[in-house]
Amino acid sequence: MSALAQALSSGLDELGLGLSVEQQQRLLDYMALLNKWNKVYNLTAVREPQQMLYQHLLDCLAAVLPLQKRFPAECDLLDVGAGGGLPSVVFAITCPHWRVTAVDTVAKKAAFIQTVAHQLGLSHLHSVHARVEELSGAFDLVTCRAFASLPNFCASSAHLLKPGGSWLALKAKHPQDELDELPAAVSVDWAMDGDAKPA
Structure with missing residues (x-):
């Protein structure tokens, strides 16, 4: 087992997230594609694979278990400002029963995600080159990571959220100032600290 595979396995154990060998391999294959295309497309500022694993992959994986509990069956998910495909x-990869749409305004990033979907056999993952404000559709879950402030994120994607749907914003630190600026119609059900425990 490579050092990267071992680090991923250890990280999954810490998160309490049980993934199949195939899912773990797909995550590693995705990281390899991200690292390869990053040299040309500048998908992330992180260049070193071990750092990419901790800063990007495990950061996104920390949200999987709570989301699987919230959406145990099907889920239509939209990732806004998807960039290199995080999350x-x-x-x-981790929720194969979900339908995942990734939207980004940068054509090369949308193309990268479509390539990943094809090469990793993720037929339920699609990418769209567009502005979120121009999209139509209805989603159970709308996500973002390093996209915009919470008020801007909610305002730009509100028309895409199904009644009773949820937003998920992955942030580097707890954004209390942004939470305070959310309109009264937006309720915060849960937040997680850096250790992926409910805050």
């Missing part, structure tokens, strides 16, 4: 590709 959309991670969720597509």
